[in-house]
Amino acid sequence: MIDLSKTIDLSTTYLGLKLKNPLVASSSPLCQEVANVRRIEDSGAAAVVLASMFEEQIELESDELDRFLTEGSELSPESITHFPELTHRVMGPEVYLAHIARCKQAVKIPVIASLNGTTKGGWVGYAKQMQQAGADAIELNVYYIPTDPDLSADSVERTYVDLVRAVKAEVRIPVAVKLGPYFSNMANMAKKLEAAGADGLVLFNRFYQPDFDLESLEVVPNLMLSTPYELLLRLHWIGMLYGNVKPDLALTGGAHSATDIVKAIMAGAKVVMMTSALLKRGISYLDTLSTELLVWLGEHEYDSIKQMQGSMSRNSVPQPRAFERANYMKVLSSYASR
C-alpha cells in the first residue's frame, strides 16, 4: 500500500509560518483548555488559534468585580466588607497570557493568539503582551457591529485600518485580521488592510445574531454552528481576492469536510480553519480530515497542496465572470426556468 503522506505534500505556509498541512483549529472555547490544544496537535492540526481574548470582557469583568465588591461593603459596622481581600491581581489579561505560554510549552505547532479589542490602546497593548507571552502570530478578531446611524462606512473602515496599522507598528510577529463580509467593497477593504500591513486575512467572522423567544418576549442569544452552506460566501471572496492582495488568505466558517478544504485551497486559501466540525465530531475528526485530504489528492493525482492553491481563483478560471454579477443572474434564471 502506498503511503500517501510520503508522496503527497500537504504542507503550506501561513503568515510566514511553515505548516505541515492547511488544517488549523480556529479560535473557539475548545482552545481554552491546554489539554484540548494538545489533542488538537495530536490529531493533526498544523496550527491552533486560541480563543479570543476580549478587551471588552476584561473591562466588564473588572467593572463588575469592582462594583459587587463595593456594593457589598460599608453597609453596616458589622459587615464593612463581604468578601475576602483579593490576594493578587485577578482581573486583566494575565490568565490569557499565561494560557498562551502554557500552550506554547505544551505543543510544537504554531500558537496564534486571538484578540478582540475595543480601544486602540487595548488592541496595541494586549497585542504586545501576547507577543511577549510567546504567541507565534496574532489574529485580530474584529467583531464590530456599528449601531450609531451617524457613523459612515468610511469611518468604520478607517477604524479597521488604523488599528491594524497601530498593532503592526508595535509587534514583530505576523498579524492576521479576521473580519466579516459586510463591506461595500470587500476587495477594496482587503487592499486597505494590506496597505496597513496585515499579513493575513481570515474570512469571514460569523456574527451571532440573537433570536426572539416569543413566549418570554425576550431577545435571546442564539449560538448556531456553521453549516457547509456558509462555505460558498467564503469561497467566493477568497477566489476574488487571491492573487490580488498580498496577505495570506485563511478560510474560516463552513468547512466541514475534506472536499470543503480542497475547495478552499483551490479558491486561494493558505489554510482552512475549523471549529463547528470539531465541536460536532470531536477533535479527532482532524485526523480523519487529513487522511481524507490525502486520499482526495491521491485519487485526483495532485502532488501537493501548493499545486492547487488558488487554482480556481477568479484569476485562474477561464470565465472570471462566474464570480461576478452574471453569476447572480444565472442563478436566478435557473430557478425561474424550473
Add this chain to the structure above:
Amino acid sequence: MSSPSAVTRPKVTIDGNEAAAYIAHQASEVIAIYPITPSSNMGEWADQWSAEGKTNIWDTVPTVIEMQSEGGAAGALHGALQAGSLCTTFTAAQGLLLMIPNMYKIAGELTPTVFHIAARTVAAHALSIFGDHSDVMSARSTGFAQLSSCSVQEVMDLALIAHAATLEARVPFLHFFDGFRTSHEVAKVEQLSREDIRAMIDEDLVMAHRARALSPEHPVIRGTAQNPDFYFQAREACNSFYLATPAIVQSVMDKFARVVGRHYHLFDYEGAPDAERVIVIMGSGAEVAHEAVEAMNAAGEKVGVLKVRLFLPFDTEKFIAALPATVKSLAVLDRTKEPGALGEPLYVEVLTGLAQAGVSKRVIGGRYGLSSKEFTPAMVKAVFDELHKPSPKNHFTVGINDDVTHTSLNYDPAYSTEVPGTVRALFYGLGADGTVGANKNSIKIIGEETDNFAQGYFVYDSKKSGAITISHLRFGPKPLHSSYLITRASFVACHQFSFLERVDVLKYAEKGATFLLNSSFGPEEIWDHLPLTVQRQIIDKQLKFYVIDGYEVAKQTGMGGRINTIMQTCFFAISGVLPSEEAIDAIKHAIKKTYGKRGDTVVQKNYAAVDEAVGHLHRVKVPDKVTAQFDIRPAVPANAPEFVQKVTARMLAGEGDELPVSLIPVDGTFPSATTQWEKRNIALEIPVWDEEICIQCGKCVLVCPHATIRAKVYDTAYLEGAPSTFKAVAARWKDFKERKYTLQVAPEDCTGCTLCVQVCPVKSKTEVKHRAINMVAQAPLRDSEAANWDFFLKLPETGRDTLSMNQVKDVQLLRPLFEFSGACSGCGETPYIKLLTQLFGDRTYIGNATGCSSIYGGNLPSTPYCTNAEGHGPTWSNSLFEDNAEFGLGMRLAVDKQNEYARELVARMGMTIGEELAEAILKADQSTEPGIFAQRERVRLLKEKLVGAVTLEARNLAAMADSLVKKSVWILGGDGWAYDIGYGGLDHVLASGRNVNVLVLDTEVYSNTGGQASKSTPRGAVAKFAAAGKPVGKKDLAMMAVSYGSVYVARVAMGAGDMHTLKAFLEAEAFNGPSLIIAYSHCIAHGYDMAYGLEQQKAAVNSGYWPLFRYNPDLVAQGKNPFQLDSRPPSIPLKDYIYNETRYTMLVKSNPDHARVLLEEAKEDVASHWKLYDYLAHESFAAPQEVKK
C-alpha cells in the same frame, strides 16, 4: 538585641484589630476563631495572611481554622495548647462568654496563650454590637490575666507584651481593647518588626511550653477528675504563678522599652506630679482623660489620670506607687455595669487594694461609655469637678442624663480640648458608596506622606439600605489622644444632597469651617435649594462653601455612580494638606493599591475621575441672608404615637444621646410597628403601576422585600375622596367582580430595588420593555404618591375568611405585618418573613437568632414588625445567636401549657361561662382561617363573661384566654445559626416533636458579620475563611431533618416557585409537629445585582443545585410518599447558575485551575443529590396488597 534608636520602623496606618492580629499571627502557630463583631476582622486578617503564605517568626505559616462557635474555637484551642502549639484566638462579647468553660481549664492547667478581645457589650436588656468592658469583666474569675490597651499603637505593643509575658508567667492572658473605638479606629502607628517580636519572645520559654505538651512519647495525664480530698489544695497550687505575674509583666514591659523604646508600666500615670485629684481608668477612655488632663493642667489645675494596663492580677503595691503622693481623691471609672454589686470591678479592685494596704483616700466609682456611648473631655472634666465637691457622688454615671435614680453627673458639652492646629473633618456618605474606603485611604495618605499624626473613625447607621456613614478624620502635628467623635469640625463634606433634608450635617461645623457639597446644582443656583437650617449655619458660622457635581464627573469618566475618589480629591484640593500635585499622586497611588487587583480599567477610570474633579469644584458666593422657605423635615409626622414622638423621633434625628433615663423602657420592651413613621426617601426611582395592562397576579407584592408595594380589593364606594392621581380598576377576581383593585407603592419607604419590576410577568404588546410596573423617578411623584399611599392605607382590608390562602393572587391582599425594615435593598430573606406574617402574623410568636434578620427585625430606632387593624401582630424576640431553636421551643412550651391550662379551666368552669360556649371553645376546629376567626369571637365572648370575675380560676382563665386561639411559633435565623452555632439545639428541637416552625433564611454565608463561610457555604464559593473556594460541599440540613421521619421539611426558593413556597409555609404551619423550611435567600454577599435575585433563584433550581421538595410525614398515614420532589431534573449547566455570582467567579479569576476542579466536584454533588432525591421521590408507600391464599 537591637537598640531602639538604631532601628527605623515603618509607620503604618491601620486599625486596632489589624494591629492585634499582626502580632498574634507572628507569634502563634494555631489560630482557632469564630466571627463576632467587632473582633471578626482579626480572624479575617490572620486567615488572609496565612492564605497568602505569610509566616510567623518561626518561618512557618500559622494554621487558621474557623469553628462552629466560640465554644468550639476555645475547645480546639485548648486541645492545640495541650498538644504543645502556640495558640491564639480573637473574640468579643457572648463569644468570650462561650469560651469561659475552656478558659477555666486553660488557666487551671497553667497554659500560656493570649486571647485578643475587641471588648464589647454583653447583651442584657438588648443586644449591642458596640464597645464596653462587660465581656472581659465577665471573665474575671477564669484565671486569665487581663491586659488593657488604650490606643491602636498600644494594641500592637501590648499584644506583643502579652504574648511574651504569658510564656514566662504560664498564666494565660486576655489582651483587650475597646470594641469599635479602638478595634476600628484607623491610626498612624509604628509597626513592630519581626526582629522586635523575635527579641521579645524567649525561645527557651517556647521550648518549655513545647516540653509540657501531651505526647505519647512521654505520656502524662491532664484533665483528671478530683475529689474533696484533693481538689482544694490543687486549686491553691497555682498561687505562686499569679503572685509572680505582675513582676513578670513589668519585666517584659521593661524589655520592650529596651527593644522598642516605648516604656509601659502596669499603671501609667499622666498629669501633674502634685495632683490631688486623679481618675483611674482603662481602655480608650484613658486617652480621652489624658487629653483632658493636659488641657486642664494647662489651665492651671492639678489633676492626673492613672491608666491601668495590667488589670488582673491587680498589683496594689505598684498601683499605689504609681500615684502621686499628693493625691487626695480618686475617681475610678468602669466601662461596665454590674447590677446589684457594691461597685464595678475596677472600683472594687482599687478600693480593696487600698484598704488592704491601709491607705486612706477618698475613692468614688462611676460608670461611663457603655455600648460605645461617647466619652469626652467634657465628661472627664465633670468627674474631676465632682471630686472637688465636699461630698462627691459615688456610683455615678457620666455621659447620660439619669433623671430617675439621679446617678449622672452634669457636664458642659461645650467644653472642648481639641488640640489647636488639628484638622478635623467630617464626611457624610451613603453606605456602600465608597466614602469610608476613600477616607481610609486619605488617612493613610496623610499618615504616610506627611509628618502628621492621623486618626480615622467611621460611624454607620442601623439600616443596611440607604444608610448614612459618617467618617471622622483628624490629623495634625501633635499626638492624638482624641478617642471621641468630632463635634467641632473644620471641614464638613456631604456626599449626598438628599441628606440635607434628613440630617443637620452642619451641626458640628465650627466657625470658619469649610463645607463641601456634592450637588447637581451649580454654584449659582445651589443656594435656593438649601434648607433653612443649612443656609442659616453657612451664614452664621461664616463657612467657606464649595459645590461639585460629583455625579456628573463620575458619569463623564465612566465611574457610574461612584463619587468617592472625586470627593476625596476635592477634600485634598480644598484642605491643602498636601501640595496639589503631591496629593494627586498620592491619591492615584492609593487607588492603584486599592483597586489594582480588580483590574487596570478600574484604576484608569478612577484616575480619570481624579483628574477631572478639581475642574468641576466651585466656591459658592454665600448670600448674606437666609432665603429658604423650607427646612429639614421632621423625623416623624405629627400624627405618630406619643412614644414615637418622644423617643423614636429623637433617635431618628440623631439626638438619642440626649434621651433621659426616664423615657427609656426599663426592661427592653418596646412598642412595635415603628418603621412606618420613619420616611427615609432613599429610592431614586420607584415602581409605577400601569393599571391598564396589569393582570393583578400579585407577584410583585409577594416579592417586595420591604412591603412597600401592596394591593387591596374594595367596594367602589370607598373611592370617594380619593386623590386625583389615585388609580383603581375593576378587580379581576371571580368573587369580587363588582369591586375595585388598587396596587399602591409607598414612595417614601420603597428602596428602589426593582425586584417587583423584574418579577412582573406582563409585557406591553406594543413595547416589550414596558411592564405592568415600571421604575420612574421618585422626586416628582413623591408628594402625590405619598397622598395616594395614605389614602390606600385607609381603605378596608379584604376579609381573611374570603380569601384562598393557597393562591399568590389572594395572598397579595393580606396585610403584611412586617414592613419597611432596614434590610438591604433587594434582600432575599425578607420576602419570606413578610409572607409568614401575612399568613399567620396575627397569632405568631417569633424567636429570632442573632444575625441579619434580628438586626433588620429588631434594631432601634425603628422596628418593622407591626399590627393589623385589630391590633394583632407578631410578637418578636431575640435571645442569642446559639440558642434560638431552644428559645423558640420555650415559647411553644409556654403557649402549649397555657392552652392546656386554659382548656382545663374552660372545662371546669362550664357552668360559669355557659356550657355551650365552653364546648364550642374546646371542640373548635382551628385548621382554617374561618375556624380561627370563629374561635377569636368565642374567646372575646369568654373574656366578656369573665369581666369582674373574682375567683382565682376565673382570673387565671381571663389571663390565659387568648391562648385558646391557635398560636403559631416560628423560629427564624440564618445559616450561621442553623448549620453551625445553633445546630445542636436545632437538632434537639426538631427531635422534640413539638409544634414549632423553623425558617432558615439560607444565604450560605454569615451575611451579618461580613461574609464568613458557614457549613452552608457551597463547594467552590469564595467566602472569608474559604478564600480559596470552599473545598467541601454544603451540609444537607434538609435531609438530616428528613432522616427523623417525624419532621416536616421543605426546601423552597420563592423566585423559582412562589406557589411552592406558599404551599410549604401553609403545610409547615398546619403540621402538628416540628417543621423546617430552608429558604434560598439571595444576598448582597453573593456579589451580583440583587435585582436579578429571583432569576438566580430560578437558575439555582433549574441547574439542580437547589431542588425544591417537601417532606410531609402526614402523608405516610395516607399511603403516600412523604417525599415530594417539586422541581424538574436539571435543565441548565451548573456553571450557568454559579458563574453569575462574584462569590464563584472570584475564584475562576484568581485560581482558574482550582475553580475548574471544584466545579467538577460541585457538578458531582448536584448529580448525586438529585439521584438521591429522585430515588426517594419514587419510593412506594402504598399499603402492601393482601396476598390471597
